[in-house]
Amino acid sequence: MAWSFLKRYPQVLVLTISSAVAVAGCLWRAIKRYPSSIIMVPTEENKFIVDQCPSFNEYRPTPWIFNGHFMTVFGVIFRSLPNVLFQRILLPVDDTGGTIAIDWHTQPYKGQPILLILHGLTGGSDNEYVRWMTLSGHSKLNACCVVVHARGCGRSQLTSARSFCAADTNDLRISIQYIRSIIGTETPLFAVGYSLGAGILTKYIGEETDECPLDGAVVCCASFDMHLSTANMEQLLHTYTYNRRLTNNLIRYMRQHEHHFNKSKSLQNLNVNQVYQSKTIRDFDTHVIVPQYGYRDVDHYYSEASSNIWLKYIQIPTLILSAIDDPICPIDGLPVDDVLQNPYLIAIKTLEGGHVSYLQGWWPRKFSYDNIVVVDYFKARLKQMNYQWEQDNNDQKLISICLDQ
Structure with a gap:
């Protein structure tokens, strides 16, 4: 009876088999x-x-x-x-x-x-x-x-x-x-x-x-x-997933701090409009990092990084x-x-x-x-290092984290 039901509704059979395979796979991986x-x-x-x-x-x-x-x-x-x-x-x-x-x-x-x-x-x-x-x-x-x-x-x-x-x-x-x-x-x-x-x-x-x-x-x-990582990020699948997301994060970072770069006279080669057109991390690095830090080109930067x-x-x-x-x-x-x-x-x-x-x-x-x-x-x-430290609230001294120390 169950078999005749499955023959009438093959999608249920497909779902049952798929679920069984998925459960078996999870158990095997466990x-x-x-x-x-x-x-x-x-x-x-x-x-x-x-x-x-x-x-x-x-x-x-x-x-x-x-x-x-x-x-x-x-x-x-x-x-x-x-x-x-x-x-x-x-x-x-x-x-x-x-x-x-x-x-x-x-x-x-x-x-x-x-x-x-x-x-x-x-x-x-x-x-x-x-x-x-x-x-x-x-x-x-x-x-x-x-x-x-x-x-x-x-x-x-x-x-x-x-x-x-x-x-x-x-x-x-x-x-x-x-x-x-x-x-x-x-x-x-x-x-x-x-x-x-x-x-x-x-x-x-x-x-x-x-x-x-x-x-x-x-x-x-x-x-x-960095050469290998960047090339890896420029594969077809990665370009439209990780690369695009990370590039958008970088552009958002640039927009947040844009006013600094617009008024800087020392960064004439940094064009924020070009930055916002970046499609990949390589584009962003070419438009932002290379002119700021004086690298010959983006490959020079990746070698140094x-x-x-x-x-x-x-x-x-x-x-x-x-x-x-x-x-x-x-x-x-x-x-x-x-x-x-x-x-x-x-x-x-x-x-x-x-x-x-x-x-x-x-x-x-x-x-x-x-x-x-x-x-x-x-x-x-x-x-x-033979180093031991145990906190004792009655005996330990707190250290100031202020910059004037």
């Missing part, structure tokens, strides 16, 4: 293994880190999100935005009036480890992934978290006619100098960067070599090769986390040979994860896999 590749020089220090961090071995994605595109999209629209309050400091970064926004989650205690967080393109402390990382660092690492913004990002205002740039590490350098000036040299200072922030962080650490004031860093979903050449110079413990299915920053840009020749680096290549997403569990509304990895890594670093 039980299968997802071993990650861990790339490193097998030093005693690196072995200790890996032994202390079982999360490195496998990332288990949300079973019903089955490719990097869906993972990336759901990472933006599905996660909740937690209510997190910040105290903002405007930090001067040059002699032309430029400032950046520094958002402190809490006022640090003396000796409390600090976690510096760098956002992605046009992001900030109002993004889900930044806030969940902040909550994770605060609750599970017992760290004081601080978000360092790129110029004009995070609902801050530009205070000079100079936008952010993926090749410029000076603002980050001044931010770290400011943080070190108030916490001292003995307090652990860690940093995690996402996407654009990850690339800037990588380049900065490489530039600083053995004088880097950070005690450890995590680079998540970085574009190590590629952080892959700086990995060999890094001399602080650094963890690299990237997904093989990242649709925005291809993992092929990571120079594996340089990782295998630098004892300070550990690279984790996960089978899935998308771009700045790493959702896990059946209902992924809160913490993500990258939060776990970052906390585990810095906990292991604190053990390596």
